Amino acid sequence: MASSSGVQIPGRLPLLLTHDGVLLPGSTVRVSVDTGRNMQLVKSRLLKGTSLKSTIIGVIPNTRDPEQEADELPTLHRWVWQRSSHNQGELGELSQRFYQAAVQLVGMLDMSVPVVAKLRKLLDSLPRDTLPDILASMIRTTNKEKLQVLDAVDLEERFKKTLPLITRQIEGLKLLQNTRKLRPDDNKKVGTPFKTHFSLEEEGDEEDVDDTSLLERKVKGANMPEPALRVCLKELKRLKKMPQSMPEYALTRNYLELMAELPWSKSTSDCLDIRAARVLLDNDHYAMEKLKRRVLEYLAVRQLKSTLKGPILCFVGPPGVGKTSVGRSIARTLGREFHRIALGGVCDQSDIRGHRRTYVGSMPGRIINGLKTVGVNNPVFLLDEVDKLGKSLQGDPAAALLEVLDPEQNHSFTDHYLNVSFDLSQVLFIATANTTATIPPALLDRMEVLQVPGYTQEEKVEIAHRHLIPHQLEQHGLTPQQLQIPQHTTQEIISRYTREAGVRSLERKIGAVCRAVAVKVAEGHKISKPDPSGPQHGPEEAGDRERTGEEAYRDTDMTAPPEMPIVIDSVALKDILGPPVFEMEVSERLTLPGVAIGLAWTPLGGEIMFVEASRMEGEGQLTLTGQLGDVMKESAHLAISWLRSNAKLYQLTNIAGSQDPLEGTDVHLHFPAGAVTKDGPSAGVTIVTCLASLFSGRLVRSDVAMTGEITLRGLVLPVGGIKDKVLAAHRAGLKRIIIPKRNEKDLEEIPIHVRADLDFVAASSLDEVLNAAFDGGFAATTAPVTHPQVSSKL
Numbered sequence: 001m002a003s004s005s006g007v008q009i010p011g012r013l014p015l016l017l018t019h020d021g022v023l024l025p026g027s028t029v030r031v032s033v034d035t036g037r038n039m040q041l042v043k044s045r046l047l048k049g050t051s052l053k054s055t056i057i058g059v060i061p062n063t064r065d066p067e068q069e070a071d072e073l074p075t076l077h078r079w080v081w082q083r084s085s086h087n088q089g090e091l092g093e094l095s096q097r098f099y100q101a102a103v104q105l106v107g108m109l110d111m112s113v114p115v116v117a118k119l120r121k122l123l124d125s126l127p128r129d130t131l132p133d134i135l136a137s138m139i140r141t142t143n144k145e146k147l148q149v150l151d152a153v154d155l156e157e158r159f160k161k162t163l164p165l166i167t168r169q170i171e172g173l174k175l176l177q178n179t180r181k182l183r184p185d186d187n188k189k190v191g192t193p194f195k196t197h198f199s200l201e202e203e204g205d206e207e208d209v210d211d212t213s214l215l216e217r218k219v220k221g222a223n224m225p226e227p228a229l230r231v232c233l234k235e236l237k238r239l240k241k242m243p244q245s246m247p248e249y250a251l252t253r254n255y256l257e258l259m260a261e262l263p264w265s266k267s268t269s270d271c272l273d274i275r276a277a278r279v280l281l282d283n284d285h286y287a288m289e290k291l292k293r294r295v296l297e298y299l300a301v302r303q304l305k306s307t308l309k310g311p312i313l314c315f316v317g318p319p320g321v322g323k324t325s326v327g328r329s330i331a332r333t334l335g336r337e338f339h340r341i342a343l344g345g346v347c348d349q350s351d352i353r354g355h356r357r358t359y360v361g362s363m364p365g366r367i368i369n370g371l372k373t374v375g376v377n378n379p380v381f382l383l384d385e386v387d388k389l390g391k392s393l394q395g396d397p398a399a400a401l402l403e404v405l406d407p408e409q410n411h412s413f414t415d416h417y418l419n420v421s422f423d424l425s426q427v428l429f430i431a432t433a434n435t436t437a438t439i440p441p442a443l444l445d446r447m448e449v450l451q452v453p454g455y456t457q458e459e460k461v462e463i464a465h466r467h468l469i470p471h472q473l474e475q476h477g478l479t480p481q482q483l484q485i486p487q488h489t490t491q492e493i494i495s496r497y498t499r500e501a502g503v504r505s506l507e508r509k510i511g512a513v514c515r516a517v518a519v520k521v522a523e524g525h526k527i528s529k530p531d532p533s534g535p536q537h538g539p540e541e542a543g544d545r546e547r548t549g550e551e552a553y554r555d556t557d558m559t560a561p562p563e564m565p566i567v568i569d570s571v572a573l574k575d576i577l578g579p580p581v582f583e584m585e586v587s588e589r590l591t592l593p594g595v596a597i598g599l600a601w602t603p604l605g606g607e608i609m610f611v612e613a614s615r616m617e618g619e620g621q622l623t624l625t626g627q628l629g630d631v632m633k634e635s636a637h638l639a640i641s642w643l644r645s646n647a648k649l650y651q652l653t654n655i656a657g658s659q660d661p662l663e664g665t666d667v668h669l670h671f672p673a674g675a676v677t678k679d680g681p682s683a684g685v686t687i688v689t690c691l692a693s694l695f696s697g698r699l700v701r702s703d704v705a706m707t708g709e710i711t712l713r714g715l716v717l718p719v720g721g722i723k724d725k726v727l728a729a730h731r732a733g734l735k736r737i738i739i740p741k742r743n744e745k746d747l748e749e750i751p752i753h754v755r756a757d758l759d760f761v762a763a764s765s766l767d768e769v770l771n772a773a774f775d776g777g778f779a780a781t782t783a784p785v786t787h788p789q790v791s792s793k794l
Contacts, residue, residue: 014041015060022061022146025130027137061147094159095128101166102135108173129155132162139169212240215253218260225264228420232259251357258364259418263371267378267426271335272303284329285322286463291315291450295330310378310428312405314386314444316436317452318605318724320502323432324384326452330430331380339370344385349395352404354417364417367404367424378426386443387433398440405429405446453723454501454605456754457494457731464490468507476514483517484565485510489573496580499731501605501724509577516576517566590702594694596773598686599707599729599737600678601721606728608705610672611683611690617655618666626671629679636669638710639687642766643695646714650770650778652695661695682719684710685738688766689773696778704773705729706738714766722746730754738763738772 016038018031033042106120126134136149145165152158219232235252242249271277277299281292294313302308315323324340331338346352354365363369370381389398403409404424412421436444455463469485498505568576590597594613599606624636640662643652647659654665661667669687671678685708693700707725709717718740727750729737735757739747741764747755761772770778 016041018061022143022150024133024137024146024150027134029137061143091156091159094156094163098131098159098163098166099123099128101163101170102131105135105139105166105170105173108170108177129158132158135166136162139165141165212236215239215256215260219256222260222262223265224259224262225421228259228264228418231420232256251362255357255417258368258372261372262368262422263375263377264422266376268336268376270299270302270378271333272299274299274303277333280333281329284332285326286466287455287459288322288326288452291326291452294448294450295333299334309407309425312407312429312431312447314431314433314436314447314449315452316433316449318454318501318602319434320500320504321452321454322502323452324382327380327382327430327432330428334380334428336428337374337376337379338382339374339379340382340384341366341370342384343397344388345390346397347390347392347394349397349400350416352397352400354415356416357419362417364415367413368415368418368422371422371427377423378428380428380430383429383431385433386431387435387438398443401443402446405431405443407446451723453749454727455503456727456751457491458753459751460494460503460506461487461490463503464494464506464510468503468510472507472510472514476511476518478514478518478521481565482521483514484567485513486567486569489568489570492570492573493577495731496582497577499582501727513568513573513576517568520566590700593697593699594690596686596690596693596700597705597734598683599705599725600680600682601724606721606724606726608728608732608734609678609683609686611686612670612672613667613690613694615655615665615667615694617664620662620664621666622662623666623668625668626673627677628671629677631679631681632671632683635681635684635710636687638684638712639691640667642688642710642712642714643691647695650692650696652692654695661691667691667694680719681709681717682707682721684708685716685763685766685769689769692770692778693774698774698778700773701736701775703733703735704738705732705734705736706769706773708738708740708743708763708769710766716740716763716765716769718742723749726750726754726758730758735759736761736772738769740764 016031017035018029018038021029023029033039102123106116106123132149136146149158149161149165152161216236219229219236224232235256239249239252239256242252274296278292278296281295285292298308298311315326317323327340328338350365352365352367354368355362364372367381371377371379383401386401389396389401391398403413407425410424410427413424414421431447433439436449464485465487469490473479473483493509494506497509500506574580594615596611598609598611600609601607622636622640624633628636643650644661647653647661652661653659654661654663658664669690671683685706688710689700689706705725707719707722709719711717722739722743723746726737726739726747736759738761741762744760744762747760761768763769763772767778
């Protein structure tokens with residue numbers, strides 16, 4: 001038996017069963033040999049033959065389950081070659097239509113692909129009767145459709161069965177081109193080889209939308225400034241020419257996505273209703289009048305001038321006074337987005353300005369990331385703990401903030417990652433700090449500093465009943481009908497269990513009270529009633545129960561439902577919180593000469609400070625303890641020198657009664673607590689008063705505290721932190737405060753009710769200080785020397 005091509009076909013033909021596809025004439029297919037029958041055929045026929053050309057096998061599709069190997073072969077189609085009886089004109093017309101469709105299909109593919117170019121070149125030279133088989137093996141069809149083409153022995157029938165498949169493939173490619181707006185180089189994906197020389201079967205796995213085109217639309221729709229848009233379009237052009245396998249492809253794409261997501265022109269409209277803003281601020285925070293007034297001023301100016309730049313505020317105050325929460329409240333009042341950036345411990349300037357894109361793992365700074373998060377260009381940014389910035393080999397982040405917080409520069413802030421300017425002038429920056437001492441002067445000069453002092457006891461009571469107690473009740477699942485904390489209990493918690501400028505410790509103590517009450521309430525809910533149908537106990541068992549009656553009572557008392565509401569009094573408070581932490585020890589510590597009370601300022605607020613002095617026989621040495629700084633040591637030497645020079649005037653003597661207080665006498669000054677570092681000039685008047693009490697043997701008044709710097713001539717100079725110091729003295733129960741004369745102006749910031757409870761003495765000289773610190777004054781034997789005022793003759 002011979003075929004038309006001259007190949008001698010044997011009478012007995014070995015058959016290879018395949019379920020991988022349909023092998024059409026003129027095409028090739030990769031077949032997986034995994035069954036025993038096929039493996040035996042390959043070993044006996046293909047591997048033993050001298051030449052593959054001399055080996056002829058038959059390939060038939062296995063329509064049965066490939067997992068089940070049966071002895072019977074699948075049903076074969078029996079057909080006989082017949083001469084076509086159709087009109088040659090109709091067949092020629094059909095052949096021409098098929099040829100034009102084939103040319104159109106191949107023309108839609110990319111000619112740069114070798115197999116596509118080869119097919120296009122051979123298309124004119126191939127016989128027309130072979131085209132149906134070749135194209136049917138290329139296009140995306142099912143095995144059933146390919147079998148129908150294979151079964152069509154008649155040429156006209158093969159044309160008719162293959163032509164709809166070709167037309168369907170052309171329509172699919174047209175729809176794909178219209179949807180994706182394909183670029184010339186994207187056609188390569190359509191003609192990717194798969195199983196045959198080339199195939200269109202991968203087109204269904206492609207994404208419906210071109211990511212690069214979508215990214216380009218996002219960039220153009222971001223409404224960014226012209227310089228930024230030019231940079232993005234340049235990067236897009238590079239991205240289109242870049243293979244996806246390159247590492248720089250992902251970096252460039254991430255950059256463009258960030259640029260498209262930034263809020264270049266998106267903003268929120270401010271709520272400029274001043275009355276509503278005042279009500280909202282009053283509801284959120286009690287006191288803080290200066291901060292509220294500043295926010296209302298900003299709103300008023302915003303009404304008059306819509307293009308007002310965002311202010312740069314800095315709230316300075318002790319911890320726990322509400323600096324961060326008032327920033328969030330300001331954002332809610334203005335109707336703006338809020339974003340908090342914690343700067344504590346930041347020691348790399350790249351956290352502010354970002355990394356350059358040349359580095360691996362580069363990313364934008366926290367400012368740009370915050371803008372991306374909130375999605376608008378006029379949010380409220382809270383720069384928390386700006387006084388705790390660090391410095392390292394990676395740069396100084398405080399210096400990087402100079403551009404961010406400068407109203408004259410932040411309209412063109414340049415992040416290293418973006419490398420284009422971004423307008424920050426509409427952002428409302430609020431910085432928080434505990435002290436301005438650690439903030440660089442250049443950075444401090446760019447901010448409007450607003451002092452946030454500590455709260456008075458009355459303000460803490462009001463804050464506790466307005467905000468803290470309801471919040472803690474909600475957090476612990478309690479209601480006001482279950483727990484009530486009277487005002488006198490709150491005052492006891494404030495005065496005896498907390499001593500702070502803020503209210504954090506107060507909130508923790510209230511939380512401890514709520515937890516203790518929650519245990520009682522939960523135990524009361526779980527109590528179960530005794531079963532009346534339970535077993536009856538005999539006399540012996542009753543005696544045993546009587547012996548353990550106390551334990552049974554205690555157990556019953558522990559689980560008995562408490563009466564509602566539970567009111568916390570002093571006894572319950574002591575049971576829950578333990579013994580009082582702070583006692584009113586001022587009067588007990590001033591029972592001996594040589595003790596005085598000073599006022600100190602710390603980042604945590606004002607504090608009272610005891611100064612103790614003692615003397616013993618010695619060689620006139622002065623010993624200072626308590627971790628004192630150089631300035632405080634100098635104040636102690638100044639006090640000793642002034643007292644020695646005025647010893648006769650104030651009748652100060654040593655142990656032996658000599659007029660020189662240090663003759664044969666050693667003096668020891670101690671500043672509790674010894675573990676806390678202390679420094680500053682404001683303890684000068686306290687040291688003079690303490691030593692004067694020691695050398696004169698008189699007691700200092702137990703309700704007096706003082707602060708002020710001294711000079712060698714006996715003058716009292718002004719100091720800072722007056723408000724915090726006065727509030728600390730008020731918390732400690734002191735009644736008289738001695739301050740420098742030039743600090744009288746600072747008393748206006750102190751609440752009126754605090755000023756009414758205290759007696760202020762403004763002193764300009766140490767003589768006035770001593771007269772106010774001792775009962776009955778500290779009179780000198782003669783009038784102090786006064787220096788006559790000399791009038792200028794100019």
